[in-house]
Amino acid sequence: MVYLDNAATTGQKPPTVRRAVADALINFSANPGRSGHAFAQRAGEMVYKTREKTAKFFGAETGEVIFTQNCTHSINMAIKGSLMRGDHVIISSMEHNAVIRPIHTLKNNEIINYDIAQVIHGDDDATVRSFERLINEKTRMIICVHGSNVTGEILPIKRIGEICKKRNITFVVDAAQTAGIIPIDCKESGIDFLCIAPHKGLYSPMGLGVLIARKPVLRTITEGGTGSYSNLLVQPEDLPDRLESGTINLPGIAGLSAGIDFIKNTGIERIYKHETELCNMLADLLKKDSNFTLYGTIEKTGFFAPVVSFNLEGFTSMEVADFLSKDGVAVRAGLHCSPLAHQSIGTLESGTVRVSPSFFNTKSDIYALSHALNSIKKRKNIRKNY
Amino acid sequence: MGKFLIVTGTITYAIQGRDILRKHGYSANMEKTRHGLEHGCGYSISVKGNIEEITAILKKHGVKILDIMSL
Numbered sequence: 482m483v484y485l486d487n488a489a490t491t492g493q494k495p496p497t498v499r500r501a502v503a504d505a506l507i508n509f510s511a512n513p514g515r516s517g518h519a520f521a522q523r524a525g526e527m528v529y530k531t532r533e534k535t536a537k538f539f540g541a542e543t544g545e546v547i548f549t550q551n552c553t554h555s556i557n558m559a560i561k562g563s564l565m566r567g568d569h570v571i572i573s574s575m576e577h578n579a580v581i582r583p584i585h586t587l588k589n590n591e592i593i594n595y596d597i598a599q600v601i602h603g604d605d606d607a608t609v610r611s612f613e614r615l616i617n618e619k620t621r622m623i624i625c626v627h628g629s630n631v632t633g634e635i636l637p638i639k640r641i642g643e644i645c646k647k648r649n650i651t652f653v654v655d656a657a658q659t660a661g662i663i664p665i666d667c668k669e670s671g672i673d674f675l676c677i678a679p680h681k682g683l684y685s686p687m688g689l690g691v692l693i694a695r696k697p698v699l700r701t702i703t704e705g706g707t708g709s710y711s712n713l714l715v716q717p718e719d720l721p722d723r724l725e726s727g728t729i730n731l732p733g734i735a736g737l738s739a740g741i742d743f744i745k746n747t748g749i750e751r752i753y754k755h756e757t758e759l760c761n762m763l764a765d766l767l768k769k770d771s772n773f774t775l776y777g778t779i780e781k782t783g784f785f786a787p788v789v790s791f792n793l794e795g796f797t798s799m800e801v802a803d804f805l806s807k808d809g810v811a812v813r814a815g816l817h818c819s820p821l822a823h824q825s826i827g828t829l830e831s832g833t834v835r836v837s838p839s840f841f842n843t844k845s846d847i848y849a850l851s852h853a854l855n856s857i858k859k860r861k862n863i864r865k866n867y
Numbered sequence: 868m869g870k871f872l873i874v875t876g877t878i879t880y881a882i883q884g885r886d887i888l889r890k891h892g893y894s895a896n897m898e899k900t901r902h903g904l905e906h907g908c909g910y911s912i913s914v915k916g917n918i919e920e921i922t923a924i925l926k927k928h929g930v931k932i933l934d935i936m937s938l
């Protein structure tokens with residue numbers, strides 16, 4: 482199997498991650514932050530060290546790192562924990578349903594209002610102006626994806642963060658596609674809430690999310706046991722406990738720790754360079770053939786998350802992915818849970834085929850994909866003959 | 868100089884406080900709170916030294932102290 486669906490989840494985890502997960506399950510599979518025995522203390526130490534490591538990696542403080550169920554959970558906590566009745570929110574036109582659906586639900590429940598800032602592809606100045614134009618006296622939050630999961634386009638989060646800081650607006654960044662691939666510093670970029678999917682670019686197992694909460698969360702969306710202040714009936718105020726009710730994902734956190742080490746030891750710039758080279762290689766191959774339509778701003782900006790979206794004339798995106806799967810190539814087709822992004826690039830009806838390499842892919846994987854795509858093209862000719 | 872148990876409540880504060888005190892040359896350990904449940908279940912730092920200096924260091928680094936017990 483040639484796995485090129487790493488924007489959904491990295492298919493191959495580094496051996497160090499697999500070993501760390503196994504080690505946690507075999508050698509200290511106890512509930513961290515609950516009991517006082519040696520196993521629980523070891524588990525608690527590992528969780529703390531990972532919290533500390535994650536904080537340093539993303540320019541935050543240790544107590545600001547919250548372990549959640551997934552990135553969507555993190556986004557929901559930031560949104561529903563912060564917004565008040567009557568607030569106005571601005572989201573970008575490239576958001577994932579993880580952002581759109583909670584925001585839309587709050588609007589449908591007549592709690593908030595929201596507007597969509599159009600991302601002007603390849604023009605950061607115009608994109609920033611799109612956000613600025615929509616700010617009003619009730620604007621309390623701006624939510625922005627860092628890298629689009631459809632086109633890979635990077636949004637100018639540092640500049641949007643500066644606007645938020647100046648206007649006292651809470652800034653939420655969805656870094657599902659970029660954490661571990663592109664450096665992010667919460668303090669430098671003025672990010673109040675950073676939402677992370679560790680099972681993607683950080684090479685961790687699934688079932689773990691991270692929320693970096695640099696502003697107080699007014700309301701919790703889950704309450705329960707935290708192992709602390711257990712004599713009180715109210716949820717504790719102290720972070721991370723306030724936002725971490727119930728048992729956390731110990732093996733996943735062990736995997737995250739090893740995943741961050743892998744990125745630091747390999748070099749985030751090296752990972753980014755390798756993945757973008759593979760994307761550019763594919764884009765160059767596809768551009769030579771008029772049967773393919775490429776989407777996004779790869780050649781305009783030279784800076785994008787490692788994702789290539791395309792369509793092949795005569796086939797639906799789903800058909801292409803299905804044929805590729807039969808040829809042993811894994812990609813993702815359709816709308817990628819991002820209807821706004823597809824609307825923005827004009828593919829809401831067709832969707833796209835998305836190819837997303839990881840550090841473990843090679844040029845031969847791209848050649849295998851290209852070869853498989855050429856085989857699919859031949860099917861079109863057979864179709865025509867019928 | 869006595870030996871003290873500093874009740875921090877959360878395990879995060881307890882490990883953070885322990886590490887800070889160790890960096891300042893104190894022999895400190897994190898443990899599950901054993902002395903009463905006035906603050907519910909939670910974690911503490913056991914440490915030997917001048918308690919005024921110790922609490923000043925912890926407060927400076929934002930470690931929340933719920934209680935101090937002399938051992």
